[in-house]
Amino acid sequence: MITSGLELIDLCEVHEEELLNVVYSDLYLAGFPIREEQEDPSIWRALLWGPARNETTPILHILVAGKNLCKRESRTLMGCIYAEFYGESKCGLLTYLVVHPSHRNRGLGRYLFNEAMQKLKKDAINTGGKLKAVFGEVNNPSKVKVSQDSMNPRERVRIISRLGAQRVPICYVQPELKPGQGRSRCLSLVVFPIDDKPIKSISFDTIRSFLTEFYKVQGVENPETDSDIQNMLSDSRRDLIQLESLDLK
DSSP states (O other): OOTTTTTEEETTSSOOOHHHHIIIIIIIIOOOGGGGOOOOHHHHOOOOOHHTTOSSOOOEEEEEEEETHHHHHHHEEEEEEEEEETTTTEEEEEEEEEEOOGSSSSHHHHHHHHHHHHHHHHHHHHTTTTOOOOEEEEEEETTTOOOOOOOOOOHHHHHHHHOEEOOOOOOOOOOSSTTTSOOOSSEEEEEEEESSSOOEEEEHHHHHHHHHHHHHHHTTTOGGHHHHHHHHHHHTTTSSSEOBBBOOO
């Protein structure tokens, strides 16, 4: 059970620089140690509070859960989730979900997930549309060793599987998130249910429009001709793509 008195702050709506720094140092780095999958906080600051925020940049929500979150001396940091809304494709992306070890198995991950989904739905409505899909990324246990991650990659898969995620059957390549660190080829692309209904399939056009916008936002000038995107899309040249279960035996 989630403890009473829980606070939830969306850093998209509240400018708390010091809280963002603590989330980065105490939750993010500990939860996501693989270099190719890490982002620089300067990117988040620009998306959250920067003057360059506009319709061509994704809307970033960083939802932080805990107690006394704005009080440095008495703060209890319990977990966070990062959610991005891409306006052109009308798709969401859940990038990072982490719960502090001392607060796991109490429903906090599910709570953060549900709150992030509501934010993404509102973003779609506010931009004149409906949320088409919510994607996520998870380390592929066949490509990431237990020693490389902060938890067993198989356990990560089980966690997001319990949130209803299904795998998109492509050889997914994550675009470079920080200059010089390269693209990650160790992740699986997944889709989450939007309305608590099991999701079995997704349209090819939705996958194509999201990947194109995602790569463009990450600085790829011509994503339409990018070889990795072309390879991913060639895996699924059908109008409706059947998703795959993440269940691990």
